[in-house]
Amino acid sequence: MNTSPLNDKHLALKAKMADFGGWMMPIEYPGFGVLAEHAAVREAVGIFDVSHLGKASVVGPRALDFLNSILTNDLRKIEDGSAQYTLMCDENGGVVDDLIAYRINESDFFLIPNASNTTEVVRVLQENAPKEVTVKNLHKEFAVIALQGPLAPKVLEKLGTKSDMQYMSFSKAKIAEADVIVCRTGYTGELGFEIVPNVDDASLVWDCLVDAMKEFDGVICGLGARDTLRTEMGYPLHGHELSLEISPLEANASWAVGWSKNGFMGSKFLHSQKDSGPHFKSVALKSLDRNIPRAGMSVKNMEGQLIGEVTSGTFSPSLKHGIALARVKNEIRTGDKLVIDIRGREGHVEVVKLPFVTSNVR
Numbered sequence: 001m002n003t004s005p006l007n008d009k010h011l012a013l014k015a016k017m018a019d020f021g022g023w024m025m026p027i028e029y030p031g032f033g034v035l036a037e038h039a040a041v042r043e044a045v046g047i048f049d050v051s052h053l054g055k056a057s058v059v060g061p062r063a064l065d066f067l068n069s070i071l072t073n074d075l076r077k078i079e080d081g082s083a084q085y086t087l088m089c090d091e092n093g094g095v096v097d098d099l100i101a102y103r104i105n106e107s108d109f110f111l112i113p114n115a116s117n118t119t120e121v122v123r124v125l126q127e128n129a130p131k132e133v134t135v136k137n138l139h140k141e142f143a144v145i146a147l148q149g150p151l152a153p154k155v156l157e158k159l160g161t162k163s164d165m166q167y168m169s170f171s172k173a174k175i176a177e178a179d180v181i182v183c184r185t186g187y188t189g190e191l192g193f194e195i196v197p198n199v200d201d202a203s204l205v206w207d208c209l210v211d212a213m214k215e216f217d218g219v220i221c222g223l224g225a226r227d228t229l230r231t232e233m234g235y236p237l238h239g240h241e242l243s244l245e246i247s248p249l250e251a252n253a254s255w256a257v258g259w260s261k262n263g264f265m266g267s268k269f270l271h272s273q274k275d276s277g278p279h280f281k282s283v284a285l286k287s288l289d290r291n292i293p294r295a296g297m298s299v300k301n302m303e304g305q306l307i308g309e310v311t312s313g314t315f316s317p318s319l320k321h322g323i324a325l326a327r328v329k330n331e332i333r334t335g336d337k338l339v340i341d342i343r344g345r346e347g348h349v350e351v352v353k354l355p356f357v358t359s360n361v362r
Contacts, residue, residue: 001019001022001023001024002022002023002024002052002140003023003024004023004024004025004049004051004052004143004202005051005143005199005202005203006049006051006143006145006202006203006206007024008203009049009203009206010025010026010049013026013029013030013220014029014030015027015028015029015030015222016028016029016030016222018223020052020115020223021052021114021115021116021117022052022115022116023051023052023115025049025052025222025223026049026222026223027222027223027224028221028222028224028225029220029221029222032219032220032221034222034224034225034228034317035317036219037219037220037221037222037224037225038221038225038228038229038317038318039317040149040217040218040219040221041148041149041188041190041219041221041225041229042149042190042229042318042357043149043150044149044150044151044216044217044218044219045147045148045149045150045151045152045154045155045213045216045217045218045219046147046148046149046218046219046220046221046225047145047146047147047148047206047209047210047213047218047219047220047221048145048146048148048221048222048223048225048226049143049144049145049146049206050144050145050146050187050194050223050226051142051143051144051145051202052115053112053113053114053115053144054099054111054112054113054114054115054117054118054121054122054137054139055110055111055112055118055137055138055139055141055142055144055196056110056111056113056118056121056122056125056135056136056137056138056139057108057109057110057111057134057135057136057138058108058109058111058125058129058133058134058135059107059108059109059133059134059136060107060129060130060132060133060134061107061132061133062107062130062132062133063106063107063108063109063133064076064103064106064107064109066128066129066130066133067101067109068258068261068262068264069128069262069263069264069265070088070124070125070128070264070265071086071087071088071099071101071264071265072086072087072088072089072248072256072257072258072264072266072267072270073085073086073087073101073256073257073258074258074260074261075101075103075109076261077258078103078168079103080103080104080105080106081103081104081169081170081171082102082103082166082168082169082170083100083101083102083103083168083169083170083183083185084100084101084103084168085098085099085100085168085256086098086099086100086101086256087099087242087248087253087256087257088113088121088124088265089247089248089264089265089266089269089270090244090265090266091265091266091268091269092244092266092269093247093248093249093266093269093270093273094243094244094245094246094247094266095238095242095243095244095246095247095248095251096117096120096121096124096244097113097114097117097120097121097238098113098114098236098238098242098253098256099111099112099113099114099121100112100185102170102181102183110181112144114238116238116239117238118137118139119137122135122136122137124265140199141198141199142196142197142198142199143196143197143198143199143202143205143206144194144195144196145194145195145196145197145202145205145206145209146186146187146188146192146193146194146195146226147192147193147194147195147209147213148186148188148190148191148192148193148221148229149188149190149191149192149218150190150191150360151213151216151217151218152190152191152192152193153191154216155209155212155213155216155218156182156193158212158215159175159176159208159209159212161173161174161175161182162182163193165182165184165193166184167184167185167361167362168184168185169183169184170182170183170184170185175195175197175205175208175209176201176204176205176207176208177204178197178198178201178204178205179197179198179201180195180196180197180201180205181195181196182194182195182196183195183196186361187226187229187230187235188226188229188230188233189229189230189232189233189235189355189357189359189360189361190229190360190361191360191361191362192361195209227312227314228314228315228316228317231312231313231314231316231323231324231325231356232316232318232319232323232355232356232357233354233355233356233357233359234284234325234354234355234356236251236253236282236325237312240295240311240312240325241282241311241312241325241327246280246327247266247269247270247273247278248270249270249273249274249278249281250278250279250280250281250282250327251282252281252282254274257270259271259274277330278330279329279330280308280327280328280329280330281327281328281330281332282311282325282326282327282328283325283326283328283332283334283351284323284324284325284326284351284352284353284354284356285299285310285313285323285324285325285326285338285340285349285350285351285352286319286321286322286323286349286350286352286356287321287322287323287324287347287348287349288337288348288349288350289347289348290321290322291322291340291342291345291347291348292313292314292315292322292342292347293310293313293314293322293323293324293326293340293342293347293349294310294313294314294324294342295310295311295312295313296309296310297309297310297313297340297341297342297347298310298340298341299326299328299338299339299340299341299349300338300339300340300341301332301336301338301339302337302338302339304339307328307329307332307338308326308327308328308329308332309326309327309328310324310325310326310340311324311325311326311327312324312325313325316356316357318356318357319356319357322347322349323356324340324349332351333351334351334352334353335350335351336350336351337349337350337351338350338351
């Protein structure tokens with residue numbers, strides 16, 4: 001089991017730990033818990049260790065063209081110093097991973113894939129890279145710290161670090177005299193930053209950020225709150241809303257596909273599916289009773305016919321009722337009333353528009 005370079009910090013705080021993609025990571029902290037940690041991010045500021053996320057570099061004179069031939073989105077649409085959400089698909093349109101690509105320049109890219117998929121992402125890139133492009137797995141060379149919430153800019157400003165950045169941009173900076181990359185990105189739906197230090201500097205940077213946010217009622221948060229926050233936004237999680245069996249179109253992620261660019265991995269299948277229309281799609285469900293949907297629960301229409309499955313479900317700390325994302329047949333529409341099977345009991349839900357709560361990322 002891999003551990004974060006900040007693992008000792010979590011153990012000292014007696015965090016509840018669990019396996020995330022082969023990494024032992026904190027779920028929640030005593031004295032706060034998921035509800036309080038979630039509220040801190042929505043109302044003030046919270047800090048997460050997300051060092052389990054992968055890191056890789058793609059460097060070489062044809063790096064841009066190479067990545068555009070593999071990943072779904074079009075990296076020509078962003079400028080140097082900007083990041084882009086994108087997908088890696090197989091030839092059958094299944095999603096190998098969803099990731100963030102950071103464009104340093106046309107010849108230098110930094111990628112952050114999901115923890116459990118990093119090895120496969122790097123393998124695919126290395127096997128397809130032209131000889132002048134070098135792909136490196138940097139998974140254990142960097143930490144990733146997420147500072148999220150409306151007061152996150154004030155924490156950086158207190159440290160003398162630039163915070164007036166455009167959404168999905170990044171820049172080099174110093175925190176506690178350590179060199180870091182500060183990215184205006186996140187997975188919570190709130191204004192925030194992801195800070196990438198070298199593993200040797202991770203503890204120093206973490207301590208500095210934790211100390212600085214105390215003035216703003218900041219809270220150290222675990223990945224339990226990160227999951228409730230992302231579900232309220234409707235953000236997909238690989239292995240749930242996205243997988244080798246679920247295409248970008250079925251996951252409502254077709255916006256992350258560069259349809260007008262030349263072929264990329266899976267493009268033939270995806271174009272065909274776009275023309276014919278996918279049989280399934282991802283929808284948001286709001287509980288109409290006290291039941292809490294959970295991943296794997298079957299979804300039926302009011303006539304009792306099976307029409308899909310819950311992919312992610314939780315209690316929404318912001319809304320005080322159950323919410324879910326579900327993969328259902330394409331004919332389902334917003335406003336439809338459906339039934340979920342909760343261990344033999346019926347739970348009633350309504351199809352609603354995303355996000356469940358207002359996004360404040362910009």
